[in-house]
Amino acid sequence: MxxxxxxxxxxxLIAGGIFAxxxxxxxxxxxxxxMRLHGPSKTTTLGVGCTLxxxxxxxxxxxxxxxxxLLITVFAFITAPVSAHMLAKSALHHKLKPDPRTRGNPQELERDRPKHTVEEAPQGDSPLP
Known part of the structure; x- marks a missing residue:
């Protein structure tokens, strides 16, 4: 046993070291x-979790x-994705330029996307968009 x-x-321990x-x-x-945001938010969190x-x-x-x-592991698994999400939102808010090779550029997608589709178009005098 x-x-x-x-x-x-x-x-x-080996899996935690490999993930980290x-x-x-x-x-x-x-x-x-x-792109760099994915390393610490995903695999390093798994590495710390496996080690703990x-x-x-x-x-x-x-x-x-x-x-x-157990409490440290739960805290790490909860806080790491939330902090990575907040960092990404901050970078988008400050219009941080991504690498040109990155697919799915958020600024381009927002600029090129139509405001409303036919199904979502406002009807009448509604104040809602």
Whole structure:
């Protein structure tokens, strides 16, 4: 039984290290802010989560149930996507230019999109758009 749990701990630590490494590579090698945002918000969060779950299993074997690592993992999984979303909204608000190779340029999509479609066109004297 101990060997199985040690294998699970080792797997979680190795997976956490691999995810964190891939996220760090994405942060350093991608071209613009919008692309770089995916490295820390996705893969590094998984890396930290795997490492904390491995720590949770290890310290639960020695001292009984440990809640601190579980709370840290939940907090990291909640706050990292929210902070990445707020950074992306701030970059869009400040009209940060993306790399020309980025597909789906948000400023171009907003500019080229019609204000209303036929189905959404306002009817009569309605103050709603």
């Amino acid at each position: 101990d060997m199985l749990l040690e294998g699970a701990i080792a797997f979680m 490494f891939i996220g760090s590579l994405g942060l350093t090698h991608l071209k613009d802010f919008y 779950i491995g720590s949770l299993i290890f310290f639960s074997l020695e001292n009984g149930p440990v809640v601190q690592e």
